[in-house]
Amino acid sequence: MQPLNSETIVSYARFDDLWGAPAFVLALDQQRDIYAHGNLALGIFTLILVGASAGVALGLMYGLERFFIKRLRRLARETGQISANRDFTQRVTVPGTDEIAAAAASVNVMLDALEQSHRETIKAHHEAVQALTVRERIVANVSHEARTPLSIINLYAETCQRGMYGPVTTKQYEVLNTIRSSGFQLLSFINNLLDEAQLHSGKLHLHEMEFAPRDLVESVKLLAEPLAAKKALLLAFDIAPDLPPLFLGDERRLNQIAVNLVTNAIKFTETGSVEVRLFPRDDAQWVLQVADTGIGIPAQALDHIFEPFWQVDNSDTRPVMTGVGLGLSIVKQLVDLMNGSISIQSELGRGSMFTVTLPLKVAVRSALYLST
Ligand code: ADP
Helix, strand or coil, X not given: CEECCCCEXXXXXXXXXXXXXXEEEEEEEEECHHHHHHHHHHHHHHHXXXXXXXXXXXXXXXXXXXXXXXXXXXXXXXXXHHHHHCCCCCCXXXXXXXXXXXXXXXXXXXXXXXXXXXXXXXXXXXXXXXXXXXXXXXXXXXXXXXXXXXXXXXXXXXXXXXXXXXXXXXXXXXXXXXXXXXXXXXXXXXHHHHHHHHHHCCXXXXXXXXXXXXXXXXXXXXXXXXXXXXXXXXXXXXXXXCCCCCEEECHHHHHHHHHHHHHHHHHCCCCCEEEEEEEECCCCEEEEEEEEXXXXXXXXXXXXXXXXXXXXXCCCCCCCCXXXXXXHHHHHHHHHHCCCEEEXXXXXXXXXXXXXXXXXXXXXXXXXXXXX
């Protein structure tokens, strides 16, 4: 029996003769009705199955889209909007009672907390800005108000010392000296306070003009020599011979940097020497180096030394000094303002070396100076 094609099947039967040899074959073909029905049924069943599966899948997709994905997308969109607008007063709105709605409610609880802390941060920032402004105003006013009477005290002490109001005894002379030096200390403290406040608020500006670096060195020398002599320290100035006659820069602030470093070096050195060097690093940069053989700075203190109001812990090994820890902070900020850099090398008990590198422009008139 053999299917001929999809519609017909043929059955064969062989007949033998009397001697057993094949005589003839009987072929009987027949329509494949049952097979055709089976095929049709199978096709219909497959169609129904595919249709039903597609229907279920579509239904599932619709359900997922409507009940989950759409709401998740809405949650994502609303949280995205809140974070983009940084508006923590907004809330997400995903209705329902399922897990997505619970997640949305949690997001809203988090937004409540965020809004609260955001409000507190703004308030604290506002208060801090106000406090800073008030602090700046107080520092500026106090400095101004304190400087005038202090200058008068110093002036009267000086004129009195010179005998302008009658003869002065040795004891009175000494007392007037103490008044003057305390007045000077107070004045420099007030000036430092004002500088620090102005530097901190970015209100200190440099005034660039031509100046003679040799004059600047001389004025530092004039101030430092008596201080070093008092402690019997060797004070040496090693100035590069090719120092240009004129630089362009803020002389007053450069003087302040040099004086601060040199007076610190003398203040923290009991025996030995203080050496001030001024030399070029390259065509555009000059180096001011102040080296001493003093008490040195502990390694762990080097990271903080430029912070305002910071002083090395005054243990027994460090003498009790005047000053409030503003000098180096001001120096660092001034050097930064001049686009320079400052570094320290120090060894406890052996001394310190401060190196300031500054881009100093040589004034054009220097050429004229050189030729005359
Ligand atoms: P002040 O001198 O007013 O205390 P500074 O900011 O000038 O403040 O210095 C901060 C601290 O750094 C000082 O208290 C001192 O301990 C340390 N220091 C500064 N210069 C030197 C130095 N040349 N040698 C040793 N210690 C120093």
